[in-house]
Amino acid sequence: MKLRDIAHMVLEKVSSKVQSAQVVASWEESTPVSFEADKLKAIKTSRTVSIGLKVIVEGRLGESHVTDPEDVDALVEKALEATKFGREVNYTFPKEEPPDVKLYDGAVVEVPTERLVESCREMLELVKDYNPDITVYAYASKGVGESHVANTSGLDFGDEGTGYYLGVHGELVREGDILMAGYGRGWRRAEIDPSEVAGRAIEKFRMAERVVEVRSGRMPVLFTPEGLEVLLLSLKLGLNGKNVLLGSSPLSGKLGERIADPRFSLTDSGVEDYRPSSGHYDADGVPKGRTVLVEEGVLRNFLYDLDTATKAGRRPTGNTACSPNNWLISAGNTPNDEILRDLREGVVVYDVLGLGQGNPISGEFSVNLALGYKVEDGEVVGRVKNTMLAGNVYEALMRISAVGSSPEWTTGSLCAPPVLVDGLYVVSKEGT
Amino acid sequence: MRERLEDALKYGKADYVEVRLEELEATTVAFKGKEIDTLSASKAKGGIARAMVRGGWGMAVFNDLKELSDAVRRACELAGLVGSEEASLAEVEPVQEVTRAELRGRDFRGVPLDEKVRTAKEYNDIMLGHHPKIETTETRYWDSFRRVWYINSEGTYIEDERPDISIYMTAIAREGDKVQKVTERAISHGGFETVEGLQERAERAARRSVELLSAPPVRGGVYTVVLDPRLAGVFAHEAFGHLSEADFVYENPRLKELLVLGRRFGVEEVSIVDDGTIPGLYGTIKYDDEGVPARKTYLLREGVLVGRLHNRETSAKMGEPLTGNARAQGYSSEPIVRMTNTYIEPGEVRFEDMLSGIKLGVYAIDMVGGQTMMEMFTFSAGWGYMIRDGRIEELVRDVVLTGNLFETLKNVEAVGDDLRWDHGHCGKGGQTAPVSTGSPHIRIRNVVVGGRR
Ligand SMILES: [Zn+2]
Numbered sequence: 110m111k112l113r114d115i116a117h118m119v120l121e122k123v124s125s126k127v128q129s130a131q132v133v134a135s136w137e138e139s140t141p142v143s144f145e146a147d148k149l150k151a152i153k154t155s156r157t158v159s160i161g162l163k164v165i166v167e168g169r170l171g172e173s174h175v176t177d178p179e180d181v182d183a184l185v186e187k188a189l190e191a192t193k194f195g196r197e198v199n200y201t202f203p204k205e206e207p208p209d210v211k212l213y214d215g216a217v218v219e220v221p222t223e224r225l226v227e228s229c230r231e232m233l234e235l236v237k238d239y240n241p242d243i244t245v246y247a248y249a250s251k252g253v254g255e256s257h258v259a260n261t262s263g264l265d266f267g268d269e270g271t272g273y274y275l276g277v278h279g280e281l282v283r284e285g286d287i288l289m290a291g292y293g294r295g296w297r298r299a300e301i302d303p304s305e306v307a308g309r310a311i312e313k314f315r316m317a318e319r320v321v322e323v324r325s326g327r328m329p330v331l332f333t334p335e336g337l338e339v340l341l342l343s344l345k346l347g348l349n350g351k352n353v354l355l356g357s358s359p360l361s362g363k364l365g366e367r368i369a370d371p372r373f374s375l376t377d378s379g380v381e382d383y384r385p386s387s388g389h390y391d392a393d394g395v396p397k398g399r400t401v402l403v404e405e406g407v408l409r410n411f412l413y414d415l416d417t418a419t420k421a422g423r424r425p426t427g428n429t430a431c432s433p434n435n436w437l438i439s440a441g442n443t444p445n446d447e448i449l450r451d452l453r454e455g456v457v458v459y460d461v462l463g464l465g466q467g468n469p470i471s472g473e474f475s476v477n478l479a480l481g482y483k484v485e486d487g488e489v490v491g492r493v494k495n496t497m498l499a500g501n502v503y504e505a506l507m508r509i510s511a512v513g514s515s516p517e518w519t520t521g522s523l524c525a526p527p528v529l530v531d532g533l534y535v536v537s538k539e540g541t
Numbered sequence: 542m543r544e545r546l547e548d549a550l551k552y553g554k555a556d557y558v559e560v561r562l563e564e565l566e567a568t569t570v571a572f573k574g575k576e577i578d579t580l581s582a583s584k585a586k587g588g589i590a591r592a593m594v595r596g597g598w599g600m601a602v603f604n605d606l607k608e609l610s611d612a613v614r615r616a617c618e619l620a621g622l623v624g625s626e627e628a629s630l631a632e633v634e635p636v637q638e639v640t641r642a643e644l645r646g647r648d649f650r651g652v653p654l655d656e657k658v659r660t661a662k663e664y665n666d667i668m669l670g671h672h673p674k675i676e677t678t679e680t681r682y683w684d685s686f687r688r689v690w691y692i693n694s695e696g697t698y699i700e701d702e703r704p705d706i707s708i709y710m711t712a713i714a715r716e717g718d719k720v721q722k723v724t725e726r727a728i729s730h731g732g733f734e735t736v737e738g739l740q741e742r743a744e745r746a747a748r749r750s751v752e753l754l755s756a757p758p759v760r761g762g763v764y765t766v767v768l769d770p771r772l773a774g775v776f777a778h779e780a781f782g783h784l785s786e787a788d789f790v791y792e793n794p795r796l797k798e799l800l801v802l803g804r805r806f807g808v809e810e811v812s813i814v815d816d817g818t819i820p821g822l823y824g825t826i827k828y829d830d831e832g833v834p835a836r837k838t839y840l841l842r843e844g845v846l847v848g849r850l851h852n853r854e855t856s857a858k859m860g861e862p863l864t865g866n867a868r869a870q871g872y873s874s875e876p877i878v879r880m881t882n883t884y885i886e887p888g889e890v891r892f893e894d895m896l897s898g899i900k901l902g903v904y905a906i907d908m909v910g911g912q913t914m915m916e917m918f919t920f921s922a923g924w925g926y927m928i929r930d931g932r933i934e935e936l937v938r939d940v941v942l943t944g945n946l947f948e949t950l951k952n953v954e955a956v957g958d959d960l961r962w963d964h965g966h967c968g969k970g971g972q973t974a975p976v977s978t979g980s981p982h983i984r985i986r987n988v989v990v991g992g993r994r
Contacts, residue, residue, distance in 0.1 A: 146792030152619040155602035155873060157587070172581035176604040180584055187582035194570075194658040195580040222622065244793045280915075282795035287915035325761075355574045355677040357713045359720060463919030463941060466910025470713070471720035473758075475941040475991040477912075477919035495917070497943050497991035499761060503718070536761040536991055 112136065112257035113267060115160060115178050122185050123164055124261055127192075129201035130164040131264070131394055135256035139272070142225040144233055144247040149226060160184060163393075166192035168199065170416075200419045202260035205396050207389040211382040216299040217251050217271035225249035228303040232277040235307035240314065243279035248293070250274045264394050272385070275301045276520070277310050288317055288492070290459075290480055293520045297383040313459065316482050319491030323483045327532040329455040329510070330498065331448060331484070334517055334525040336458035339474060341436065341523070343502040344375070346470040348402055350413035350431040354421045359472055359503060363408050369506035371406040372441050373528075379427050379434035386434040386522040390427070391415075397427035397434060406506075438525035441512025448511045448529050450487040456535055457482040457489060458498065472502035497536040505530045543700075546692040549610040555592035555599075555617040556628035559693035560609070561830065562588040563872040566650070567685035570657050572665040574677040577658070587872040592616040593630070597623025602873045631856035631863045633833050635696035640827065642686075642702035646732030649684045649706055657682055660736055661708065664743035668712040671747035674754060676715035678747075682708045682736060687871075697832040705975065708736040710743050714750035721753040721938065723923060724909070728823055728964045730975070753924055758939040759990055765902040765928075765954070766942060766988040767895055770961035772908045772922055774978030777813050778883045778967065779911040780918040780946045785815070785840045785848070786866070786878040786969075787855035800846065802861075807844040807950030810888050814839055815850055817865060817881030823964035824881035824976040826868070831876055833865040840883075844950070852878050870972035877970055884979030888956030895955050895984050902928035903990055905940050919943045919991075941991040949985060957981030 112134040119132040138156045142149070161174045162184050171191025175184045229247035236245045252272040259265045278291020292309035294301050332340065352358040360368065379397025381387050388397050393415040401409045410426070412433060418425035428434060449457070461476035478496045482489045513526030546560055564586045571579040587604040590612040599619025601612035649657075665680040684706040691699040707728040714721045725742040729735040768776060783789070790796045817826050817835030826835045831853050838848045849859070852867035855878060867876035896904075907923030925940035926933045962979040 148792070149597065149623050149625070151598035151600060151875075152623055153600040153602065153875070154615060154619065155600075156604070156608070157602065157873065158604040170580070172579065174581070174583035174585070176585040176587060177606075183584055187584070190654060191580040191582060194577065194655060196577045222619075226622070242795070244795070280793060280796070282793070282799055287796075287799075289914055351573065357677045357715065357720060359718050462912045462914055462917060463910065463921060463943070464912075466912070466919070466921030466941065468720060468722050468909075468939075470722065471718075473939055475921070475939055477917060477943040477991075479914045479917065495943070495945060495989065497761070497919075497941070497989060499941075499991050534761065536989060 110178050112255060116257045116259040119160065119162055119181050119184065120259055120261065122181065126189060127164045127166050127261065129261050130162065131202040131258065131260035132160065132162045133256060133258045134160045135254060137252060137254035139250055139252035140222060140225065141248065141250035142222065142229055144229045144245065147233065147245050149229070152222060162188045164188045164192060165198055165201070168197055169193070169195040170198045171195045196416070198416050200415050202262055202264065202394045204260070204262040204264040207266060208380045208396050208398055210380040210387050210389065212268065212270035212297055212387060214271050214298040214383065217273050218253050220251050220299050225251065228275055231303040232275065232307040235304060236277060236279050236311060239311045240281070243281045243314065245277065245279045247277045248274065258390060258394060260394055266389065268389055271297050273297065273299050273301060275303055275306050277307055279310065279314065281314065286320070288314070290314055290317065295385060295520055297385070313480060316489050317492035320494055321483050321491035323456060323493045323496055323535060323537050325535060325537045328535055329452060329529055329531050330533045331452065331455060331457045332528045332530065333457065333459050334519045334523060334527065335460065337523065337525050337528060339458060339461055339464060339476060339498070340502050340505060342465055343469050343472045343474065345433055347472070348411050350411040350417045350421060350423065352470065353411050354417055357470060360408060366408055367406050368408045368503065369403055369406040370509035372512045373403060373406055373506060373509050374439035375403040376401050376437045376439070377412060377426065377428065377434055378437055381435050384435045384522060392429040395425045395427045400426045433522070435522040435524065438516060440514050440516050440526055442514055443511045445513035445515050445527055448513055448527055449484060452484045452487055455484045456493065456498070457484055461498065474502060475499040493537070495537065499534040499536060505533060508532055542690050543698060545609065546690060549613050550692060550694055552610045552613045553592055553617050553694065555594045555620055557593040557630055557694055558590065558613060558617065559691070560588060560590045560613060561869065561872060562690040564688045565685055567683065568654070568657065570661045570682040572661055572678065572680040575669065580658070588612065589872055589875065590616040591875055592620040593628055594620035595624030596626040596628050599623060600875055629857040630853040633853065633863060636828065636832055637698050639700040640702065642704050644704060644732040646734035649704070649733040650686055652733045664710050664739055667740055667743040668710060668747040671712070671744060672751045674714045674716055674751050675712055675747055677713050679711040680708070691830065691832060693832060699828055699832055704730055706731065706733065706735045708739065710739070710746050712747040712750040714754050716754045719754050721750045723750040723753065730823065749924065752936060753938045756924065756936040756938045759903060759925060759937040761991055763987055764990050765899050765984065765986045766990065767902065767904045767928065767982060767984045769906040770959065770980045770982060771963045772905055772920065773885060773980035773983045774963055775908045775911050776920060777885045777980055778880060778976065778978045779913050779920070781813055781841065782815065782880045782883045783913060783969070784946070785850050787849045787851045787859055788878040790849070791855040791858050802846055802848070805845050806947060807841060808953050809843045810956045811841060811844050811950060811953050812839065812886040813841040813883065814886060815866070815880050815883045819882050822882045822962060822977040826881060829865045829867045829876065830869045831867040833863050833867065835865040835881060838864045850878050850880060852876060868974050870974060874972045877972065879969065879974045880967060880976050882977040882979065884960065885956065885981065885983065887958050887960040887981040890955040890957050892957055892959060892982050895957060895982055896928060896933065897931040899928045899931055903940060904928050904933055905942060916946045918946055943989050943991055949988065952986045953983055954986055955984040957983060
């Protein structure tokens with residue numbers, strides 16, 4: 110049965126019983142290949158189906174999901190039952206034109222499984238060439254899917270998308286010390302260079318050849334694009350329109366105020382070609398787009414889904430559950446390598462442990478450096494261990510002292526340059 | 542269903558083939574602030590075929606049960622592309638077993654939706670009404686009932702039912718820019734009684750979040766720390782348990798050397814056990830997802846590494862006994878080595894005696910998150926108290942502990958006599974599994990406590 114037919118069949122069953130309804134039917138096929146401990150370990154193929162229904166009856170929302178088109182009666186019945194107690198809402202599902210964004214690369218579908226295996230093998234061999242003592246894990250996967258969304262306002266849209274991923278990581282065990290580092294890239298096109306991915310992973314091992322000590326105290330911290338998650342996690346919660354509406358976000362009531370150094374600008378975008386979190390519509394049928402959140406340090410907007418936007422008297426931004434699509438941090442004016450070169454003493458952050466524990470919405474963080482390096486006189490001198498980084502995201506944003514001029518896409522949905530923050534707390538076991 | 546599965550296996554040409562099918566029905570009721578946020582129900586069916594050819598694995602996941610025999614064929618083909626060595630799976634006695642869930646309490650499938658909503662709303666309202674500083678709340682009720690069919694090419698056939706029910710109650714207090722969040726939860730494989738009568742717990746979450754607003758953050762530094770049972774149990778699970786999972790070790794010669802059985806890792810007072818057979822706990826299983834019976838396994842006995850958790854492949858490759866720890870999250874996942882109920886065995890030290898002699902320390906309580914990377918760990922306590930001259934003093938927040946596992950196990954100074962269990966979910970390789978963790982109070986010296994100074 111075609112997705113479109115399934116969607117229409119469901120709508121037909123509910124349309125007379127509801128104020129508004131929307132159904133999304135989709136399937137997805139993916140093939141992940143994994144190398145474990147230097148060897149090809151497994152190939153998996155997965156073909157999944159999902160049918161989701163949202164209905165509004167007497168101003169209340171109900172939702173349900175099934176995987177089998179033969180269960181659509183249960184789908185309808187459960188969604189209708191849920192409306193008896195569901196969330197009070199004040200909207201109907203919209204019908205708007207889709208934005209222009211590319212999500213599908215036919216070349217992905219053509220990639221044979223053997224090429225996924227070969228790409229993994231190439232990454233593995235490059236890492237082994239650098240250091241045969243590293244135990245290597247490599248992953249490659251391709252995916253393709255189709256979806257169809259239809260609602261009672263007349264939206265009737267079929268979509269297709271692809272995905273492609275390459276990643277490699279290694280473990281290096283020495284007496285009393287285990288180092289794990291890796292790199293991965295994912296987007297919707299088949300073009301990812303295995304040697305570049307491996308090169309990034311090797312670079313991390315190279316910089317970690319020496320373990321050095323760092324003193325405890327305040328010092329500048331350079332966040333690589335991967336390491337920026339330390340700052341962005343709290344911002345994701347703080348910019349979430351629902352948290353703002355409920356008052357649990359520290360950014361509530363601060364629109365138009367300065368919340369960061371003027372060098373910092375942040376945009377949410379669901380319409381970057383071929384990026385993982387791009388799409389035509391969010392889960393309520395609102396077209397995705399671009400939303401400036403922070404402009405030269407000034408708070409400009411929050412992320413809104415349809416329901417929250419209606420309740421807050423704002424425009425919906427195409428963000429399902431008020432969560433980010435892709436995030437873009439604007440380029441600054443300091444060349445990336447100059448930031449490092451001008452650093453007398455500091456720490457570079459790639460990966461941390463313990464993020465999101467505690468109370469991320471408050472902006473407070475206290476994390477262990479899983480992969481971080483010490484900088485002395487403009488050069489990385491080695492890896493630091495048993496070191497914690499603590500501070501408050503909102504204070505840190507005000508203390509940004511340089512933003513790199515060349516942003517790049519990380520593994521997932523972030524495009525950012527490196528960002529230098531002055532005076533974060535570093536707590537070192539050795540240095541205390 | 543059994544005949545269909547037996548028939549599908551005939552399409553498999555491999556050293557080993559298995560199929561696991563599932564049917565699942567779930568309900569979610571979530572409040573955010575005063576309002577209901579999500580009310581949804583779902584129904585799913587699907588399966589996974591897994592095949593091994595010359596040591597390599599092929600897998601095929603599907604939702605459409607008509608694809609069953611095709612999935613078996615595809616899994617075998619893919620396995621053929623992978624395999625390059627000799628197949629090795631530890632021997633296990635085939636079993637035939639059909640079990641049904643024993644819900645001694647109220648079967649939540651029979652509880653009307655409005656009662657589920659009312660129950661969650663009551664706790665949510667208690668938190669909201671506790672104090673004007675309670676800014677908002679989140680209360681999430683979730684239940685799911687899974688039926689599982691498992692068959693393999695060696696003659697094992699198991700039918701099983703797995704009920705799951707939980708409620709998370711989160712209070713968020715705010716004062717100016719300060720925000721504090723405290724969660725209480727109840728989880729089990731039982732019936733609706735699991736989520737009944739929790740009014741006091743809801744009240745406690747709200748009270749604690751307000752109290753924490755005026756608590757100072759702990760001063761960062763190195764302290765003697767007393768862990769409460771909940772935090773200590775998570776420590777045993779996260780920091781040590783995960784290193785005991787053989788899939789992490791078995792093909793890495795250097796890790797095998799580092800984690801060789803017989804090596805001393807901790808002081809004599811410390812023994813850590815994984816036991817999937819303890820009735821009533823959240824990690825308890827009769828058989829794992831390879832049809833291997835659960836059992837009790839000592840990981841650390843009196844400070845010495847004596848055992849490891851295995852699936853059939855790691856057991857064969859390492860020549861160590863099978864432990865029944867291969868578990869899968871659901872029909873779209875292959876089983877991987879997982880803990881069940883992991884705990885630190887109680888010692889003899891009473892809590893009062895544990896505090897005495899600590900000049901300046903931290904009593905770290907509850908936990909809101911824990912993460913490890915090999916020997917490095919980071920744990921966030923829900924809150925803590927300063928210990929001064931053997932006495933518990935002021936409440937502190939932002940208590941984050943970090944360190945090196947191997948050093949920390951040698952720095953354990955005392956193990957309490959008060960074992961307590963806690964239940965939750967463990968994440969690994971993109972899958973979550975129900976587990977229990979347990980421990981008495983324990984005292985450790987030289988722990989880095991993160992915080993601002
Ligand atoms: Zn875990």
